[in-house]
Amino acid sequence: MSAASSTRPKAKGKVPKPPKAVIIAIAVVFFYALPLLHLPIISTPDSDFAGVLFTMAIYVIVALGLNVVVGYAGLLDLGYVGFYAVGAYTVAMLTSAHGSLPFLVVLPIAVVVAMISGVILGAPTLRVRGDYLAIVTLGFGEIIRLAATNSDWLGGARGVSKIPAPPSIPPNKADGTVTDPLFEIPHIKWDGIIPSIDDETKTRFLKFGVLDAAPYYWMALTVVLVVLIADVLIKNSRVGRAWEATREDEDAAEIMGVPTFRYKLLAFAMGAFVGGLAGALFATRQSFVNPQSFALLLSILFVAAVVVGGQGNRWGVIIGASLVVYLPERFREFADFRVLFFGLALMLLAIFRPEGILPAGRTRRAKAVEEELIAVEEGSDTDGAEAEVKPSA
Amino acid sequence: MLLEVEDLSVNYGPIEAIRNINFTVEEGSVATLIGANGAGKSTTLKTISGLLKTRTGRVVFDGKDITNMAPYVRVKLGISQSPEGRGIFPGMTVRENLDMGAYVRTDRKTPAYQEDVDRALTLFPRLEERIDQIAGTMSGGEQQMLAIGRALMARPRLILLDEPSMGLAPKLIQQIFSIITEINNQGTTVLLVEQNAAQALKRADTAHVLSTGEITQSGTGAELAGDASIQEAYLGGAV
Numbered sequence: 183m184s185a186a187s188s189t190r191p192k193a194k195g196k197v198p199k200p201p202k203a204v205i206i207a208i209a210v211v212f213f214y215a216l217p218l219l220h221l222p223i224i225s226t227p228d229s230d231f232a233g234v235l236f237t238m239a240i241y242v243i244v245a246l247g248l249n250v251v252v253g254y255a256g257l258l259d260l261g262y263v264g265f266y267a268v269g270a271y272t273v274a275m276l277t278s279a280h281g282s283l284p285f286l287v288v289l290p291i292a293v294v295v296a297m298i299s300g301v302i303l304g305a306p307t308l309r310v311r312g313d314y315l316a317i318v319t320l321g322f323g324e325i326i327r328l329a330a331t332n333s334d335w336l337g338g339a340r341g342v343s344k345i346p347a348p349p350s351i352p353p354n355k356a357d358g359t360v361t362d363p364l365f366e367i368p369h370i371k372w373d374g375i376i377p378s379i380d381d382e383t384k385t386r387f388l389k390f391g392v393l394d395a396a397p398y399y400w401m402a403l404t405v406v407l408v409v410l411i412a413d414v415l416i417k418n419s420r421v422g423r424a425w426e427a428t429r430e431d432e433d434a435a436e437i438m439g440v441p442t443f444r445y446k447l448l449a450f451a452m453g454a455f456v457g458g459l460a461g462a463l464f465a466t467r468q469s470f471v472n473p474q475s476f477a478l479l480l481s482i483l484f485v486a487a488v489v490v491g492g493q494g495n496r497w498g499v500i501i502g503a504s505l506v507v508y509l510p511e512r513f514r515e516f517a518d519f520r521v522l523f524f525g526l527a528l529m530l531l532a533i534f535r536p537e538g539i540l541p542a543g544r545t546r547r548a549k550a551v552e553e554e555l556i557a558v559e560e561g562s563d564t565d566g567a568e569a570e571v572k573p574s575a
Numbered sequence: 576m577l578l579e580v581e582d583l584s585v586n587y588g589p590i591e592a593i594r595n596i597n598f599t600v601e602e603g604s605v606a607t608l609i610g611a612n613g614a615g616k617s618t619t620l621k622t623i624s625g626l627l628k629t630r631t632g633r634v635v636f637d638g639k640d641i642t643n644m645a646p647y648v649r650v651k652l653g654i655s656q657s658p659e660g661r662g663i664f665p666g667m668t669v670r671e672n673l674d675m676g677a678y679v680r681t682d683r684k685t686p687a688y689q690e691d692v693d694r695a696l697t698l699f700p701r702l703e704e705r706i707d708q709i710a711g712t713m714s715g716g717e718q719q720m721l722a723i724g725r726a727l728m729a730r731p732r733l734i735l736l737d738e739p740s741m742g743l744a745p746k747l748i749q750q751i752f753s754i755i756t757e758i759n760n761q762g763t764t765v766l767l768v769e770q771n772a773a774q775a776l777k778r779a780d781t782a783h784v785l786s787t788g789e790i791t792q793s794g795t796g797a798e799l800a801g802d803a804s805i806q807e808a809y810l811g812g813a814v
Binding site for chain 1: 663671
């Protein structure tokens with residue numbers, strides 16, 4: 183009996199696992215295909231699913247950026263929407279309001295401007311810790327929004343419209359005539375649970391129009407993948423370790439030789455960079471921006487996405503960001519009640535999974551530490567390592 | 576002199592923590608600051624490592640004025656600190672903690688680096704047993720060992736030890752102090768801050784008594800250990 187039970191886990195380990203690369207490739211293809219599949223139950227019945235997916239991808243980018251600031255470096259930023267707005271407004275200014283540069287030229291400018299705004303905000307404020315930082319960043323987000331509302335040059339309360347879409351491939355004619363796409367991809371339609379190819383609904387590959395959001399989603403998803411790769415590389419680098427040390431104990435990190443202020447500023451700048459990138463993509467899809475698009479509530483929602491998902495865990499925050507967008511859209515049929523349910527869902531999560539849906543490894547560790555300390559305080563000896571372990575049998 | 580502290584005063588807001596402190600530490604020696612809780616011992620160490628700003632005075636390391644240098648620059652110059660209490664990174668493993676100790680080094684893939692890891696693990700065999708354990712789950716004594724081992728990983732010329740015996744069992748205190756002597760024998764200068772005056776004075780070449788932010792007495796470890804007033808105040812009567 184005991185032999186059988188002891189071999190079971192071994193046998194389980196022997197099941198050949200498909201190589202990691204294959205799993206990743208399948209997942210990537212699946213996510214690219216999602217807007218075409220029109221999956222029952224999963225797709226949003228009352229709003230365009232490709233559009234919802236685009237917004238999800240934007241929020242995922244935002245959450246990955248904010249996760250660097252909040253999750254890795256441990257800096258609570260409540261004004262992250264400010265960087266998102268800076269990215270979006272830079273695109274609006276240079277492509278529509280005060281210039282007509284092409285989107286692909288403006289995109290790098292927008293992220294750099296957002297990054298510079300991050301450094302300008304961070305340099306004086308990162309010297310304060312904890313709650314104070316949260317208050318200062320909260321103010322920053324509001325200042326950006328109010329500045330946009332009150333400045334005619336920035337479009338005022340009415341905002342800026344006619345922001346061009348990304349360039350289609352092959353490019354459309356100068357007079358606005360839409361050229362034929364390289365190819366068209368048919369969608370899938372469902373008859374109950376039987377899928378079939380829908381020849382009437384097709385997505386025009388790399389054609390950025392107003393009606394079909396799928397090309398925008400693919401663009402945003404590609405950015406998600408790039409940001410994700412950068413995130414993995416940075417987290418495993420010397421920079422990532424410096425952030426982790428700073429977050430765990432700033433003084434201890436400092437006396438290990440980590441210039442903590444510089445690394446916090448770097449986290450802020452990178453977070454702002456990614457936030458600006460998301461904002462720029464948002465602007466080009468939306469084709470107009472106004473100050474109401476960047477309300478304080480959005481900052482709170484971004485932080486909620488990171489915290490709900492599990493700050494410090496990139497997969498967690500991806501899930502968190504997706505849910506924050508998806509749930510209210512999926513349950514649109516409940517009209518205004520959906521916000522109530524959404525709030526309820528957040529509260530339930532806060533109660534039952536306070537460390538997030540997928541907590542970071544170190545959060546799980548910290549919890550174990552806490553339990554250990556409680557056990558020690560409850561009366562085991564101070565030097566636990568020397569405690570005798572008596573065989574129970 | 577490896578370390579010179581001149582006329583050092585440090586404030587916490589309006590409150591004076593230490594006042595006009597002067598002492599020196601000779602290369603290769605063990606120096607100790609003893610005194611009661613709140614006397615300013617830790618404040619002095621944190622000022623030397625750069626975590627606290629001075630109000631007046633200078634800190635000179637190896638002839639260089641380091642008073643206004645950032646802590647991480649001081650680590651590169653060769654000053655390493657083992658902080659008071661649980662100053663380790665609790666969520667990281669023992670190995671990750673040791674790696675953080677070597678953060679300023681660029682030779683992390685060389686045999687020299689591995690030698691230093693081995694050296695730390697030889698000094699503290701307990702750490703080797705727990706190399707992949709999460710540091711925060713270890714006992715107080717093990718965490719203290721890790722803090723000292725981590726400080727050594729920077730290959731310091733001067734190691735600052737803040738209360739290494741605090742909260743440890745008597746047997747472990749003996750062990751920690753003999754390791755401190757061993758570290759010193761291997762060529763690292765030690766500045767030790769201790770409430771356990773008896774042990775500290777026994778090991779120290781030079782010793783200073785801090786009382787409410789000022790140095791009240793200085794001498795060799797043996798001199799101070801033999802001093803009647805110190806026996807009375809810090810050693811619990813005659814030893």
